[in-house]
Amino acid sequence: MKNIDWDDLRIFILVARHGGLSGASTASGLSPATIGRRMVSLEATVARPLFVRRQTGYGLTDDGRSLFERALAMEASARPIEDWLSDESSRPLVRISAGTWTANFFAANFSRLWTPEDRFRIAFKTTEARLDIAHREVEIGIRNRPPENPNLAARKTCEVAQAPFRARNRPLPGREDWVAIAPEDAITPSARWVASRKDITVAAWANTPHTLYDLIRSGVGKGVLPCFAGDRDPLLERAGEEIAELREGQWVVMHNDDRHRPEVRTVIDRIVDLLTSHALLFAGQRPLGSE
Structure with missing residues (x-):
């Protein structure tokens, strides 16, 4: 069985669709010379002529049309996988558990926690109850005391009045x-x-x-x-x-293993920076109109 490179088949589809090297070049970004060499290589691999080469463009031989039909079927089958690979939902999710007022503060300062260039998404789990970080209900929790579970780690941020x-x-x-x-x-x-x-x-x-x-x-x-x-x-x-x-302290709590994930570490650092930069506000030292 001959091994055909899927990339060569994709280029072949473009040449067949556009009727020549120029159109395929525009669609793929490859040079006409590169595409021409790839098609010669593909013909050598299948050991059959695929094109009738004319000055006006490339036509398909009977074998070329047969391969084109099969390649289109392969393209249709591969599209769901390509869509899945490029799907935004495939980006990792960082879940943050916080009480109503902390979640409200995070929402008002969301640009400090996430940017459109980040390769992850954030999900808020707003509740006054404590979600189970040890059993991965969330990646990050905002708590009023440090954890006792040895599988959890924490960073203190500020005092809350x-x-x-x-x-x-x-x-x-x-x-x-x-x-x-x-x-x-x-x-x-x-x-x-x-x-x-x-x-x-x-x-x-x-x-x-x-x-x-x-x-x-x-x-x-x-x-x-x-x-x-x-x-x-x-x-x-x-x-x-x-x-x-x-008055109570505030800790960012995370699982000892999850905190080493790049996206979780990034969000933890940003939360700590956000909260510590507003330490006076959280400590009740910046009432409205005091400045």
């Missing part, structure tokens, strides 16, 4: 109730802190951070937010001092 916030356009000062995450949905330390208070009146409960945020912004009451979220919103203002007992 929490404070009560209210709407700037709230009604005239008077009694000010709170809005909070419902006790049965209280996963985060800030939600549990509000739920444990016996000295406050809650006007409305929410089951997600975003709904809590909407209630605060609409003036229903004051609620606890990370300073890096509340201080960035011109419609909000501080409703009290930082809640010192809610």
Whole structure:
């Protein structure tokens, strides 16, 4: 059985389609001389004349037409593989687990984490629950404490401050109730802190951070937010001092093996750079209008 180079067959298809070397040259980017030599080599390989060469171009012999039909079938069969190889979905995916407010901050600064030239994609897994990095639910997790699992590694980035916030356009000062995450949905330390208070009146409960945020912004009451979220919103203002007992560190956590993958390492470095460059914001030292 003769071994025919698929690249030669692709060039053969172009010559047959365009009726000569010039058209095939334009379509392939190869010189007419190179294409001519490749076709002579192909004829030698199959031991049959494939072309009738005229001054006006290249015609196909009976064997040439027979090969052309078979080559077209091969081209059609190969196209799904070529499409798969060039498919954007074949690029590796870096999954990032983060809470609502950190994911919101990442989205607002996405150009610091990814560029169109990167050969990977990013997927956010926004949840207040902890996804399992050790069992590869995600590649990177943003956590409020370092991991205990020996298979995980971490890099500390900054301190995160929490404070009560209210709407700037709230009604005239008077009694000010709170809005909070419902006790049965209280996963985060800030939600549990509000739920444990016996000295406050809650006007409305929410089951997600975003709904809590909407209630605060609409003036229903004051609620606890990370300073890096509340201080960035011109419609909000501080409703009290930082809640010192809610201050916590922030770590970028990853699997010991995955962190050596080039795309994961790149995203980790960019996240660390982004968070550390905004350390004062996260620490509550840059409230809106303070500069």
